[in-house]
Amino acid sequence: MPEKIKQNRKQSIASSIVVAALVVIAVTIGFKQNHFVKLNTGDVNTAAKAGKVVFLTDSLFGEGFAPADSIENYNSDNLYEKIDGKADLYLNNGFVSLQTRRFAEKSSSDSWAEAYFYDMGKPENAFAVYSTQKRSDSESLNWTQFGYSVSDSVYVVFGRYYVEIFLSSENEKLLGSAESAAKRISSAVSAGKTDMPMMELFPKENLVADSFKFIPADAFGCSDLKNIFTSEYKIGDKTVTIFLSTNTPAETYDKYYRFLLDNGGEELTHGLTIKNCKAVSLFGSIELFFYTNNYFAGVRGEATIENLRPTAERLIKNISNDGQK
Amino acid sequence: MTDKNRLSRRDFLTRAAKAGISVAAFSAAAKLLYESDVLKMLPKPEVITGFKDYSVPAVAGKTMSIVSGANRTQTVSKAIELLGGIDRFVKPGETILLKPNIGFARPARIGSTSHPDIISEIAWLCYEYGKAKKVYVMDNPINNPTSCFELSGISAAAAKSGAEIILPRENLFRPVSLKDGKLIQNWPMLYEPLKKVDKVIGIAAVKNHARSGASMTMKNWYGLLGGGRNNFHRDINTIIVELAMLVKPTLVILDGTDVMMTNGPTGGSVSDLKKTNIMIAGCDQIAVDAFGATLLDMTPQSLPYIIRAEQLKLGTTDYKSLNPVFAEMKG
Numbered sequence: 232m233p234e235k236i237k238q239n240r241k242q243s244i245a246s247s248i249v250v251a252a253l254v255v256i257a258v259t260i261g262f263k264q265n266h267f268v269k270l271n272t273g274d275v276n277t278a279a280k281a282g283k284v285v286f287l288t289d290s291l292f293g294e295g296f297a298p299a300d301s302i303e304n305y306n307s308d309n310l311y312e313k314i315d316g317k318a319d320l321y322l323n324n325g326f327v328s329l330q331t332r333r334f335a336e337k338s339s340s341d342s343w344a345e346a347y348f349y350d351m352g353k354p355e356n357a358f359a360v361y362s363t364q365k366r367s368d369s370e371s372l373n374w375t376q377f378g379y380s381v382s383d384s385v386y387v388v389f390g391r392y393y394v395e396i397f398l399s400s401e402n403e404k405l406l407g408s409a410e411s412a413a414k415r416i417s418s419a420v421s422a423g424k425t426d427m428p429m430m431e432l433f434p435k436e437n438l439v440a441d442s443f444k445f446i447p448a449d450a451f452g453c454s455d456l457k458n459i460f461t462s463e464y465k466i467g468d469k470t471v472t473i474f475l476s477t478n479t480p481a482e483t484y485d486k487y488y489r490f491l492l493d494n495g496g497e498e499l500t501h502g503l504t505i506k507n508c509k510a511v512s513l514f515g516s517i518e519l520f521f522y523t524n525n526y527f528a529g530v531r532g533e534a535t536i537e538n539l540r541p542t543a544e545r546l547i548k549n550i551s552n553d554g555q556k
Numbered sequence: 557m558t559d560k561n562r563l564s565r566r567d568f569l570t571r572a573a574k575a576g577i578s579v580a581a582f583s584a585a586a587k588l589l590y591e592s593d594v595l596k597m598l599p600k601p602e603v604i605t606g607f608k609d610y611s612v613p614a615v616a617g618k619t620m621s622i623v624s625g626a627n628r629t630q631t632v633s634k635a636i637e638l639l640g641g642i643d644r645f646v647k648p649g650e651t652i653l654l655k656p657n658i659g660f661a662r663p664a665r666i667g668s669t670s671h672p673d674i675i676s677e678i679a680w681l682c683y684e685y686g687k688a689k690k691v692y693v694m695d696n697p698i699n700n701p702t703s704c705f706e707l708s709g710i711s712a713a714a715a716k717s718g719a720e721i722i723l724p725r726e727n728l729f730r731p732v733s734l735k736d737g738k739l740i741q742n743w744p745m746l747y748e749p750l751k752k753v754d755k756v757i758g759i760a761a762v763k764n765h766a767r768s769g770a771s772m773t774m775k776n777w778y779g780l781l782g783g784g785r786n787n788f789h790r791d792i793n794t795i796i797v798e799l800a801m802l803v804k805p806t807l808v809i810l811d812g813t814d815v816m817m818t819n820g821p822t823g824g825s826v827s828d829l830k831k832t833n834i835m836i837a838g839c840d841q842i843a844v845d846a847f848g849a850t851l852l853d854m855t856p857q858s859l860p861y862i863i864r865a866e867q868l869k870l871g872t873t874d875y876k877s878l879n880p881v882f883a884e885m886k887g
Contacts, residue, residue, distance in 0.1 A: 257585070368827050
């Protein structure tokens with residue numbers, strides 16, 4: 232066979248391979264375009280890698296446990312995929328990210344715990360979501376500043392982080408393991424003491440232990456009351472509430488007064504010498520509130536003005552002392 | 557290279573021209589085939605404009621029943637019996653869809669999901685007395701579907717009673733538009749199984765809900781929605797009403813045995829629950845939810861979606877006007 236024909240054949244074969252490859256590429260592109268699948272935003276493993284540092288390590292629950300699932304990461308776009316309607320509470324309080332992971336006992340996969348690790352950006356935000364959801368029958372954890380457990384779950388604030396651990400059953404041993412896991416997270420986070428200077432202003436006398444709360448918005452049904460700290464006090468057989476906020480606009484005082492009157496409140500004399508102070512009776516409850524030193528504060532509850540006044544005076548004194556610092 | 561093998565100018569030009577024509581032809585073909593908006597390449601699915609009416613004819617005095625007792629198996633069975641028995645709702649040879657709330661991968665004992673005892677009892681009643689051909693259990697959970705069905709105990713309950721689980725696979729969704737609807741327009745919903753079944757029974761638990769105030773039987777249809785349904789949270793009352801307009805169920809069951817009073821809809825602890833030991837069955841989902849609201853220490857009037865649903869004549873909030881049948885189960 233002449234050399235030239237041989238070469239032409241080789242070239243034809245090579246050309247055919249190139250053309251065939253191009254056809255395959257074209258067909259593949261066409262096929263892919265026709266079988267386009269919209270991104271499933273529900274895929275947490277690909278849609279959100281919000282958490283950068285992993286605290287929910289394989290060994291979090293110790294020897295007898297193993298991870299039952301991989302870590303799930305959520306950000307503000309897909310938080311609802313984990314906690315649905317409760318997402319708003321977190322999103323309205325500075326939510327940054329959430330990591331969750333389930334751990335099961337090696338001896339019984341039916342016995343498990345699921346840890347939720349929220350980064351809330353700031354300690355106040357973590358405290359807000361913690362205190363808003365606090366269960367009434369809880370038992371405080373004595374090894375941490377803000378933490379409690381109930382029969383089947385553990386809740387703790389570590390600085391800017393809020394941790395929840397839910398259990399598969401009400402089981403004391405499992406609860407103990409969850410508390411140990413929370414301690415391990417505490418060591419890993421090294422958040423130290425959560426600084427809440429506002430709490431120091433609350434009078435100590437008659438204070439109901441562990442009753443501190445932070446209400447970020449719509450406190451007491453009033454849309455103008457935001458970022459309010461509250462705590463409960465025992466006065467005789469009555470429980471009343473002290474509320475306090477700082478850097479609140481001065482007009483909040485008037486707005487709250489009008490809010491109470493618009494809802495059927497009646498103004499009372501209060502006998503306090505402080506300026507910008509009002510007392511309003513509403514549905515059997517008394518509101519004694521004031522604006523001083525850039526603080527908006529007050530006492531409210533089903534008690535007489537005479538009963539509320541000493542608690543209010545202690546609060547005013549603490550605020551005045553704070554103003555002199 | 558020898559002279560023999562050297563390419564002549566003519567050959568070179570011919571080959572270069574051929575190559576150029578090939579490249580141009582491929583480029584032209586690619587240009588013709590290329591579609592910049594890939595969504596246009598998707599086949600246009602048929603838009604569903606309504607669901608079947610799964611309801612059964614009304615029977616005076618048998619629209620709603622309320623049974624007290626702690627044992628869900630007993631109370632749900634009694635509640636259905638008081639409405640005329642399962643054979644009023646299920647006919648021999650029919651296929652039945654049970655739609656529980658299995659939104660979260662959590663154990664049933666904390667009340668964030670429907671209870672497996674209710675699922676297994678109703679499935680059993682459908683087979684045993686309704687002579688159903690097939691019973692399905694379906695939901696589109698918020699968390700991973702397989703985990704939700706497993707951890708809630710509903711997979712096991714279905715297996716025990718011979719019901720079949722339908723997981724929310726993508727090919728089961730169809731775009732749905734509700735006539736006069738504001739939100740449900742061309743929205744993916746778990747339609748394919750609904751199309752095939754004869755009857756639909758909704759099974760929900762009474763829960764506090766951070767957004768809507770309460771999650772009960774009307775809110776339970778949220779689990780038929782696909783897509784980024786959290787967008788509807790901004791207008792949650794409207795979407796609940798539209799779902800109630802869309803789904804006319806055969807029967808709804810509302811479990812108020814342990815009511816989630818706080819931290820809903822996920823809860824997390826038995827500390828969020830209050831034991832009220834009530835089971836409700838009914839053909840009017842608005843009336844059932846109106847009664848359910850009272851278990852949460854709320855009034856129906858405090859839940860805008862219930863009021864709107866009544867205004868649209870989807871049911872009544874005055875459940876007492878239906879003369880609900882009461883019973884108490886001992887033990």
